[in-house]
Amino acid sequence: MGRKRTKSGKIRLAEVAELAGVSPITASRFFRNPEALSVAKRTRVESAARELGYVPNLAARALASQRTEVIGVLIPSLTNNVFSDVLRGIYDASENSRYSIQLSNTRYSILQEEKLLRLFLAQKPAGLIVTGIDQTTESRAMLEAADCPIVQIMEIGPNPVDMMIGFSHFDAARAAIAHLFAQGHRKIGFVGARMDPRVQRRLDGYVAAMKDAGLHDQRLIVTTATPTSVTLGGALFADLLARESGIDSVFCANDDLALGVLFECRRREIAVPEQIAIIGFNDLEFMASSVPTLTSVRTNRYEMGSTAAAMLIEAIEGKRPEEPVLDLGFTVIERQSSQAQRAAASSRAPEWAPAVQNDSVTNDP
Amino acid sequence: MGRKRTKSGKIRLAEVAELAGVSPITASRFFRNPEALSVAKRTRVESAARELGYVPNLAARALASQRTEVIGVLIPSLTNNVFSDVLRGIYDASENSRYSIQLSNTRYSILQEEKLLRLFLAQKPAGLIVTGIDQTTESRAMLEAADCPIVQIMEIGPNPVDMMIGFSHFDAARAAIAHLFAQGHRKIGFVGARMDPRVQRRLDGYVAAMKDAGLHDQRLIVTTATPTSVTLGGALFADLLARESGIDSVFCANDDLALGVLFECRRREIAVPEQIAIIGFNDLEFMASSVPTLTSVRTNRYEMGSTAAAMLIEAIEGKRPEEPVLDLGFTVIERQSSQAQRAAASSRAPEWAPAVQNDSVTNDP
DNA sequence: AGGATCGTTGACAGCGCTACCAGCAACGAC
DNA sequence: GTCGTTGCTGGTAGCGCTGTCAACGATCCT
Structure with a gap:
C-alpha cells in the first residue's frame, strides 16, 4: 500500500x-x-x-477549517445534583453528534465565569452553553460578540444573548407558596443556602407571594451563603425556630435542605405535616420515598440539558429554532409533607406509591 | 503593527x-x-x-507536535453522587494545568467503554483516566499499547495497566460486617443494586465475612441490576423482610439504599438500631444528619479524583510516581444506626454532632 | 592551543486537513 | 450554435505551530 x-x-x-x-x-x-x-x-x-x-485527525481539521467541533459548557457546580442531571442530558444529546463537550466549573463565581469564557472563546467553539442570565457586563459583551450559537440554561428572563431554555424560578416559588396557602398555611418560613441568583429569585417569588397575602415578615427568612447540604437544612431550620414561633410551614430552596428540615423535625419530635408542613424544590428522587413523603416543585433538569444541547447542535448546523426562548415549566408535586391538617391524620401509610413517582430514576440509561 | x-x-x-x-x-x-x-x-x-x-492556537499546536493536551476520562455514570465527587477532584486538579478534561460516560457498559476508548486513543490523548479494573480483553490490549500514562481509579487490584488509585471494596465490605459483628449482630442482610463490579466485590467481601463466621445464608442477600435509588432501597429491604425473618441488621451497598432502608423501617415502625441496625457505603453527606444518624464506610472520592489527575499530569510530564498503585483506604464511620443494643436506649439525641462529621461539605469550593 | 561541551538561537520543513477557485462534462435556454 | 447553469471533481496553497538540525559564542577540560 x-x-x-x-x-x-x-x-x-x-x-x-x-x-x-x-x-x-x-x-x-x-x-x-x-x-x-x-x-x-x-x-x-x-x-x-x-x-x-x-x-x-481533529487537530488538522480544526486548524484547516478555522473552527472546532467543541461545545463549551459552563456550569457553577459539579457537586449539586441538579447539575448532574442537566449534564447527563447534555452529554446524552451530544453523544451521537460530531461535537464533543468541554466542561468547566465556575464555582458560582461570575468572575471565574468571565475568565473561563475568555478561554473558551479563544478556541472558537462550535457552540456554548452557559448557566443563568447573570453574567458580568464584560462576559455579556463577549457572548454577544461571539460568532457561535449560545444557549443560556437553568432559567429564563428578558434579553437572551441568543437562545435560552429554563423556567421561572420566581413563578415556581410563587406556585410553591400558593400551594401552601391552599393547604391553609399562613406563617410560612423560607430556608435557603448558597443564594446564587436562581435561589435568590426563588426567595423573591416567596417574598412577592407573602406580600400579596399581607403575610410578609423578614423574620421568617433564614439564608446563608454556605453551600447547601442536608445538615445545613437542619441547622437553618433550628435557627428559624429559635427566632420565631408559630411557624406552620417551611419552603426550602432545595430538596437537600428540605430533607434536613424533615430530620430536624424528627429530632425535635415535631409532627410533619401536622405541626409543620414542608415543601422542597427540584423534586429529587428521594423526596418520593421519605417518611412522610416530601412535597416539592419538580423541574425538568434532564430535559433542560438534552434540549439545550440538541437546540445548540441544530443551530450550529444552521437550523435555528423559530422560538429562541423555551420555558420548560415546573410542577408542584404534592405529597404528604404538605397535606392539609384535616387530612393529616390518615396520611401516614396508605398514599406512599413509589412506582408512580420515581420517574427520575428511569432516566438513567 | x-x-x-x-x-x-x-x-x-x-x-x-x-x-x-x-x-x-x-x-x-x-x-x-x-x-x-x-x-x-x-x-x-x-x-x-x-x-x-x-x-x-491549540489545534495548530496539536497538529505540529503530534500530541494533544487532553486528558480522557471514562466513568460509568454521571448520575451517581460518587462520581460527581471524583469528577470534582479531577477537574480541580487539572484546572491550573495546561490539560483539559474530556469526559465520556460508559453507562456501566464495558462494550461502550471499549468503543469510547478506541475513539479517545485515536486522538492521542496526553493521558487517560479509566474507571475500575474490569475492561474487556480488547480494551485492556488497547490500554497497554497506548503510549500515554493511564490511571485506573475507584478500586485497586492486581496487574495495573499503568497507575492505579482506589481502595479495596472487598476489604471495606469486610470491615463493615466486622463492625456489625462487633456490635453483636449476627443475621446480617445485604442489599445491593446496579451490581457493577465494585458493588459485586462488596458483596464478595460480605459473603467472605459471613462465611468466616459460619453465618452465610444466600437468603440474606437481595440484589438487582436496576440503577440504585432511595426508593429502591426501601423496596429491596421490603423483599428481604418478606423472605426472611429475624434479621438484625442490613449492610447496604451504598448510602442511597441505606436511606431507603431507614425510611422503610420508619414506615413499618421498626426501631433503628434497636430492632434493625443499618450500615451504608460511601458516607455521603446526609448520613451524618439523618435520624438516627447512619453508619457508613467513608471513601475518599474527591481525593481519588484529584490525586489521580495530579499523578497523571506528573506522569505526562515525565515524573512517574515511585509507587504506581495507591490505596486510599476507607474508614468505618460509626453512628447511631449501628450502635450496640445495650447502648441504644440513650442514643436518640445526644450524640448528633454535625459540625464534626460534615467534612464532605467543606470540600466544595 | 585544540577540542569537547553547554546554553542559546534560528532556518527549514512539514503536521493532516480544508477553503478557495478552477476545470470539465452534461444539460437546457435562447 | 452559443451562452449560461448545474453537478461533480481536483489543484493549489495555506491554517499556526513545533520537531529537527545546525550554528554560534562561551566555557571548560586535557
Whole structure:
C-alpha cells in the first residue's frame, strides 16, 4: 500500500483517497458533506475508509477549517445534583453528534465565569452553553460578540444573548407558596443556602407571594451563603425556630435542605405535616420515598440539558429554532409533607406509591 | 503593527515574535519551556505576548507536535453522587494545568467503554483516566499499547495497566460486617443494586465475612441490576423482610439504599438500631444528619479524583510516581444506626454532632 | 592551543486537513 | 450554435505551530 513519506502505519486522508482512487479533497468531502459526491465515489471512499480503519485527525481539521467541533459548557457546580442531571442530558444529546463537550466549573463565581469564557472563546467553539442570565457586563459583551450559537440554561428572563431554555424560578416559588396557602398555611418560613441568583429569585417569588397575602415578615427568612447540604437544612431550620414561633410551614430552596428540615423535625419530635408542613424544590428522587413523603416543585433538569444541547447542535448546523426562548415549566408535586391538617391524620401509610413517582430514576440509561 | 498576510486582528505567535524581536521558534519555546530562554528574551516575549493578548492556537499546536493536551476520562455514570465527587477532584486538579478534561460516560457498559476508548486513543490523548479494573480483553490490549500514562481509579487490584488509585471494596465490605459483628449482630442482610463490579466485590467481601463466621445464608442477600435509588432501597429491604425473618441488621451497598432502608423501617415502625441496625457505603453527606444518624464506610472520592489527575499530569510530564498503585483506604464511620443494643436506649439525641462529621461539605469550593 | 561541551538561537520543513477557485462534462435556454 | 447553469471533481496553497538540525559564542577540560 504505497504511502509516500508517512511513518509507521498511520492512516491519513490521503491514503484513503489513494485506495479509493479519488483526490484527497473528494475524500474530505465525503466526511463533511457526503451528498455532494456521486454515489459511486461515495461508496468507494466509504469502503476505503472502513478497510483502512481511518480516523480523522481533529487537530488538522480544526486548524484547516478555522473552527472546532467543541461545545463549551459552563456550569457553577459539579457537586449539586441538579447539575448532574442537566449534564447527563447534555452529554446524552451530544453523544451521537460530531461535537464533543468541554466542561468547566465556575464555582458560582461570575468572575471565574468571565475568565473561563475568555478561554473558551479563544478556541472558537462550535457552540456554548452557559448557566443563568447573570453574567458580568464584560462576559455579556463577549457572548454577544461571539460568532457561535449560545444557549443560556437553568432559567429564563428578558434579553437572551441568543437562545435560552429554563423556567421561572420566581413563578415556581410563587406556585410553591400558593400551594401552601391552599393547604391553609399562613406563617410560612423560607430556608435557603448558597443564594446564587436562581435561589435568590426563588426567595423573591416567596417574598412577592407573602406580600400579596399581607403575610410578609423578614423574620421568617433564614439564608446563608454556605453551600447547601442536608445538615445545613437542619441547622437553618433550628435557627428559624429559635427566632420565631408559630411557624406552620417551611419552603426550602432545595430538596437537600428540605430533607434536613424533615430530620430536624424528627429530632425535635415535631409532627410533619401536622405541626409543620414542608415543601422542597427540584423534586429529587428521594423526596418520593421519605417518611412522610416530601412535597416539592419538580423541574425538568434532564430535559433542560438534552434540549439545550440538541437546540445548540441544530443551530450550529444552521437550523435555528423559530422560538429562541423555551420555558420548560415546573410542577408542584404534592405529597404528604404538605397535606392539609384535616387530612393529616390518615396520611401516614396508605398514599406512599413509589412506582408512580420515581420517574427520575428511569432516566438513567 | 506589521502583519504579513493575516486577516483582521488575529494574533499569531509570529506577531508576538516580531514585536519581541525574536524568531517565532524562540517565542514558541517561551510557552513550552521558558527555562531554555535567556532571561532577557524571556521577559521580552512575555511582555509582547501580554501586550498583544496572544492566545495560542491549540489545534495548530496539536497538529505540529503530534500530541494533544487532553486528558480522557471514562466513568460509568454521571448520575451517581460518587462520581460527581471524583469528577470534582479531577477537574480541580487539572484546572491550573495546561490539560483539559474530556469526559465520556460508559453507562456501566464495558462494550461502550471499549468503543469510547478506541475513539479517545485515536486522538492521542496526553493521558487517560479509566474507571475500575474490569475492561474487556480488547480494551485492556488497547490500554497497554497506548503510549500515554493511564490511571485506573475507584478500586485497586492486581496487574495495573499503568497507575492505579482506589481502595479495596472487598476489604471495606469486610470491615463493615466486622463492625456489625462487633456490635453483636449476627443475621446480617445485604442489599445491593446496579451490581457493577465494585458493588459485586462488596458483596464478595460480605459473603467472605459471613462465611468466616459460619453465618452465610444466600437468603440474606437481595440484589438487582436496576440503577440504585432511595426508593429502591426501601423496596429491596421490603423483599428481604418478606423472605426472611429475624434479621438484625442490613449492610447496604451504598448510602442511597441505606436511606431507603431507614425510611422503610420508619414506615413499618421498626426501631433503628434497636430492632434493625443499618450500615451504608460511601458516607455521603446526609448520613451524618439523618435520624438516627447512619453508619457508613467513608471513601475518599474527591481525593481519588484529584490525586489521580495530579499523578497523571506528573506522569505526562515525565515524573512517574515511585509507587504506581495507591490505596486510599476507607474508614468505618460509626453512628447511631449501628450502635450496640445495650447502648441504644440513650442514643436518640445526644450524640448528633454535625459540625464534626460534615467534612464532605467543606470540600466544595 | 585544540577540542569537547553547554546554553542559546534560528532556518527549514512539514503536521493532516480544508477553503478557495478552477476545470470539465452534461444539460437546457435562447 | 452559443451562452449560461448545474453537478461533480481536483489543484493549489495555506491554517499556526513545533520537531529537527545546525550554528554560534562561551566555557571548560586535557
